[in-house]
Amino acid sequence: MLIEDILGPVEGMKVLILDDFTTRMIANIMRMSELSTLYNIASVQYVTSVPTGRRGDFSAVYFMMPTEPNIKKYIDDFSLNPCPYSKGYIFLTNTCPDSLFTMLKKARSPVKKLKGFEELYCEYICYSENAFSLEDPSHFNLHFNPKKVHERGYLNMKIAAKLVTICVQMKHYPSQIRYFGTGCGTANNEIATHFKRSLSHFKLENSNFHWKSVNSTLLIVDRGFDTITPVIHDLTTEALARDFLGIDVEGNADQKDRRESYCPNQYVYTVKTGADSEKIERRAFLDDSNFLWSKIRFMNIKEAVNFMRSEIDALQNQEQLEHGKVKDLDLTKLNQMMKMYPEQQKKKAQIGALSYVLDATLQSFAREQIECEQTLATNCSKKPKEGRNWKLVSELLKKDAKGELNNALTIHEKIRLLILYARSKATVNGLSLRELKSRMLECDVTVEYLTIITNLCYMGVPILNQDSQWENYEDQARDWRLWPVADKDTGGKTVRPDQMPEFIKWCPTIYHLVKTMIESPKDMLDRYPLIEIRNRPVVKRKRRKKSRSKRSLRSQRTVTTAESSYKYVYDCNDYEFLEREFKSSFIVFVAGGLTYGEIKLAKILTDLYKGNQEVAVIFGSTQILNPDDFIEKLHNLNPDEPKYKGEDKQFVVAESNYYDRK
Template identity: 25%
Template sequence: MYNFGKTQAQLLIVERGFDPVSPILHELTYQAMAYDLIDIQEDTYKYKAEDGPEKEAQLSEDDQLWIKLRHKHIAEVAEQIPKLVKEIAASKKKPDGKITIANLSQMMKKMPAFRKQMTEKKAHLHLAEDCMEHYSKNVEKLCKAEQDLAVGSDVEGVKVKDAMRTLLPVLLHPYNPPDKIRAVLLYIFSLSGTTTENLNKLIQHVKIEDQQEFILNWKALGVPIITSPSFFSRKPTRRDRSQEDTYKLSRWTPVIKDVMEDAVENKLDTKEWPHLSESPAAWNGSGAVSARQKHKASSQDERRTGSRLIVFVVGGMSYSEMRCAYEVTQTVKSCEVIIGSSHILTPTGLLNDIKALSKAPSKAPMETLTIEERSNA
């Protein structure tokens, strides 16, 4: 942990093995879900229009609706987008009724000015429907097992005593191999490792005997895969979020959010997070600007002149962790939380990265540094 004197900033550096669970789970917020389930290349979403040709939508900072919705749960997104479409349609004096992609096309052909206004909304209507279709077909049942394994308890708060009993229905269902691999990994993570005999059975069941690296290579990140009497794995102490209002299939909170909240509240354990420069007496104190002191200033202006927390994840960051930076920034107001990494991970991309560790080149190529300032979202 680094501190930067007068600027009232902290830099926290963590490695990917710090939290292997978050980038593996099926996340149900809009951005994370879209990049996990839909084939989005270079931030470009391609979809089939009703009139035939394929269309593209750029998911970027220029898309205000994307910025507004990307960190919301898919249930909220699926509810909000049709409402936005109806509001615009109503402003054009169209009769009330169910708005579908098909009749939107007819409306857009008749109203040139309306066409430009609707393009962004229509793309997101397609994307949200695409996400929900994948969710209904394959993801919904998976999510319950994943959440139970990750959290260690079910929706009612009853502790999971037999993780294999939770995993077994996933293995018996005809899910695709990557989804089964993700479930097996969550099972292993929940136990802080398993026996060699049990692991071999799991690998045989998923039928990845020739691709064991998807699982075994996690040990290179310091994540226990095989239990060993000489290995002691200490899981981080988690914040109690049992009273928080969450969706049943989104109960897991990335570990990095606990760290972010502890950091801005000056509660980090210095034994686990030693300072590499002199620690200020009150990191989030006099340097922070509160809304009470400047009523006319926007919360974003206050954050820019107040404290700043920078979190760098070595080995890639997930979209759920990016969301956490945004959420903490919005909650704290006087502190801007920035998260960055060498690259952004999707579950599929992470599994491929893990597998590739077996044949990593002696001289790895330079990776692009990715910085995400969630306060601007």
């Protein structure tokens, strides 16, 4: 376990110093209160904080990224007189550059107190046992902004190196690399090329590394391959809760009009207690430390509600049973019951917190809105001149104006409807600028948000009929029933991979894409080119003993043995995914963001192929996206360049008084 390897060998009381990235990593694994109790942590400090006073025999454990400010922080802390800590330990998330290593070596006093130095190779965060994130929100703008093409090279090289780290941790050697070749295919090809080079470099330096499989596949796509899933409401419990309640959403403070919480993986709510109805603030933790949340997070919202009702009924029955028999129990059984009491109280608190989360989610839920999105996403109207698609949107807007929906539509939700309409078959050759502005006027969306919709062209998705991409554009497949590979067990009929209500017609493209590539590897080579890696390593039968990669502070030499210090990061609860035996793996990396609704599909696909094929399906991305995040990133993609001219030959951004004239 990662935390055990860092804090376990350090004896006595400790002070844990973290930077921004490692703070998010630790918080995703364990709560800080549990960390303090289990590992004798006196305090947890941020890397920019100044140590106050002398802490006697306390040891300082620095877990941080290998950057110049972080290394200087350690040197400055241990250069103080008197020194605030007795010992120092440094754990880095990746390889320390030689320049920083030399700088640390020259600091004599801090080096004397340095008792441990290790590179852990774990620059990513796990969101589930089948999904990871590189936590790089800035990548979206760099990947799709045409003005920043010159800045992509170094970033793509870093991403490729991190993907190699993940393959090494799984010990699955990718023999095939496929990438999304349309839209921003050049950037995807760059990542694939850098990955191949980094993997070959690792193989040469670690010729004795024990690979479990050499038949794995890496698929590199960007968010442009599916721009419908990020704007649609997914009925998965986690996706819907984070969408409606604004949990862990990046964006401006003025956009949080109906969000009651703005804390990572937490939902803040208030309850009334006592006779005077005093309000008390409480928090629901939506991470894997909450075992009930880990059970319902991938259920659809209806199943989650039924599951929580059954848990509440079981808890009430247990309490009634124990209350009736407590008088007849002897001291031994009473003692056993008292030991179980804290665990029952903890479960009771979790049930109560999640009940508030589900209740707040359902209060924001409007079936009419979901059905309208589903119809637009699956293109019910295939005739360009038929106005049925917009009629559905206008009917929804009328209900919103009359207050018939559970919650009023926000600006972002109206923009999402406009994007879905613009992507529908009713606009098979694109919209005119005049029509798009009139649709925005009907939705009561100001012209300043126009670039959110038109910026989709930078992702390879044309919207206006002026776009030059229509000639070579191929729309993504919409109906999941029409995909070429059908389930053999159902007589050739396709079935939904997840259990959803009947009115849910849309299924994310990533599911069909992976399923098609696993069952028919030679399909879609025109859109997803193939790079084969030759000279595969030999799979060795015997498992060799692990040894860590240690770096000597007396010399600049790195001592690397057969299996270097790559570590498993799946620490919390049941995260033993990388230790499970699979014949191969299919890793999908989405540059630009992965949605919460797509994360659950990795587990569904793994369960689907865990029989004879034994394929482990893992989804990864530069970050995990909410719909609001996606809208904000589109808005900020290229705000300074007016791309389109209207019928009056004036740029769109210059027509701020358009609605005033109306």
